[in-house]
Amino acid sequence: MASTDDTNTTPGTSTQLVLLVNQAKDGKRSAFSQLVDQFQADVFRMVFYRIRSRTDAEDIAQDVFLKAYQKISSLKDASRFRGWLFSITLNRIRDFQRKKRFRSLFKVEDENLEYQPPDETGTDQPEALDRVLREDFWRQIRLILDKLSKMEREVFLLRFFDHLNINEIAGALKKNESTIKTHLYRALAKFKKEPGIRQLLKEVIR
Amino acid sequence: MNLDNEQHLDEQQLIRAVVDENDLPWSMQTHLVSCHQCRSSKESFEQELAHLGQLAERYVPKPQKRIALPVHEVGSTRWTFLNWRHAIGAAATVAAVLLVFWGTTTLRNLTEFGTAGAPSELMEAKRLMTEVRMLVDNALPPFYLEISAEYKPDYDKEFYQFLIPQIENETLSSDRRKRGASSC
Numbered sequence: 346m347a348s349t350d351d352t353n354t355t356p357g358t359s360t361q362l363v364l365l366v367n368q369a370k371d372g373k374r375s376a377f378s379q380l381v382d383q384f385q386a387d388v389f390r391m392v393f394y395r396i397r398s399r400t401d402a403e404d405i406a407q408d409v410f411l412k413a414y415q416k417i418s419s420l421k422d423a424s425r426f427r428g429w430l431f432s433i434t435l436n437r438i439r440d441f442q443r444k445k446r447f448r449s450l451f452k453v454e455d456e457n458l459e460y461q462p463p464d465e466t467g468t469d470q471p472e473a474l475d476r477v478l479r480e481d482f483w484r485q486i487r488l489i490l491d492k493l494s495k496m497e498r499e500v501f502l503l504r505f506f507d508h509l510n511i512n513e514i515a516g517a518l519k520k521n522e523s524t525i526k527t528h529l530y531r532a533l534a535k536f537k538k539e540p541g542i543r544q545l546l547k548e549v550i551r
Numbered sequence: 552m553n554l555d556n557e558q559h560l561d562e563q564q565l566i567r568a569v570v571d572e573n574d575l576p577w578s579m580q581t582h583l584v585s586c587h588q589c590r591s592s593k594e595s596f597e598q599e600l601a602h603l604g605q606l607a608e609r610y611v612p613k614p615q616k617r618i619a620l621p622v623h624e625v626g627s628t629r630w631t632f633l634n635w636r637h638a639i640g641a642a643a644t645v646a647a648v649l650l651v652f653w654g655t656t657t658l659r660n661l662t663e664f665g666t667a668g669a670p671s672e673l674m675e676a677k678r679l680m681t682e683v684r685m686l687v688d689n690a691l692p693p694f695y696l697e698i699s700a701e702y703k704p705d706y707d708k709e710f711y712q713f714l715i716p717q718i719e720n721e722t723l724s725s726d727r728r729k730r731g732a733s734s735c
């Protein structure tokens with residue numbers, strides 16, 4: 346997984362990744378397959394954090410890689426592959442949410458799907474305590490995210506859930522870095538005022 | 552230098568330091584490097600946020616489907632079937648637009664001809680044809696028709712015989728001979 350918490354390093358610029366991207370641009374299918382292996386989990390998680398449905402997240406991730414596969418020849422700078430891929434992912438998520446909102450005009454039961462707690466964690470069911478913790482975690486996250494503006498929420502998720510650095514976030518959202526930082530300050534200030542999630546995190550850290 | 556006497560970072564500055572340390576004023580940056588209390592507050596907040604990300608990762612299900620890529624090569628995507636299909640689609644759209652434009656123009660022309668030009672021209676043509684037909688039947692002007700035989704179609708052959716009796720050639724010549732003989 347290519348991710349970082351450090352703003353000053355960019356894992357996407359590693360020479361191996363650049364090599365793979367350039368090979369994929371030249372039409373080498375196996376190189377693109379390696380990129381898929383490397384980023385599938387990241388893309389899937391990124392979608393899941395925003396959609397909260399495993400099947401939808403899988404479908405969207407599939408679309409994202411298909412789009413990336415078709416358009417990789419248009420990527421000018423191979424070192425920006427990660428940001429470019431996440432930008433495609435965000436666009437696909439927006440499309441999905443737009444369609445869902447449109448569908449929800451006709452279907453009342455679709456309304457609250459976005460913030461459903463993720464209870465589909467695969468074939469092996471975790472223990473009851475873990476399940477309770479998980480549900481509590483997502484409930485707390487939902488409470489925080491609801492208090493953030495759209496942009497603050499997106500920046501917060503990209504920085505601390507998707508582990509993009511400021512530069513990558515700016516690229517993915519097509520905004521300048523100072524705008525991203527401003528939204529991030531605001532989001533963090535609101536986060537600091539939330540006792541619930543901080544208590545939960547402290548318990549986990551302990 | 553006694554660090555405890557210096558001003559510590561407030562909450563806003565701490566957040567700023569978490570986002571990007573370089574955004575702090577220079578004095579605060581140097582303070583952060585040397586102040587254990589501020590540094591630990593910053594690290595504690597960063598740790599919280601890192602754990603937030605880790606927990607979120609832990610509570611996300613694993614994808615069960617593998618990503619399926621199309622069969623054709625990446626580099627050849629520019630002129631694939633898909634793109635040909637797009638090209639054909641675009642051509643069909645252009646053709647449809649031209650057809651609609653041409654159809655509309657033709658229809659408009661026809662409508663204009665039908666509504667404005669046609670009746671007068673048609674009437675003129677009909678009038679001319681009537682005149683031509685009349686001239687074919689009777690080329691004489693109406694005045695002469697009054698005195699011409701053609702104008703009285705009711706008169707039969709006998710009446711014409713009566714008006715202009717048929718003169719036998721021989722009788723006429725013998726009469727002339729007789730008259731000539733007598734005159735001489």
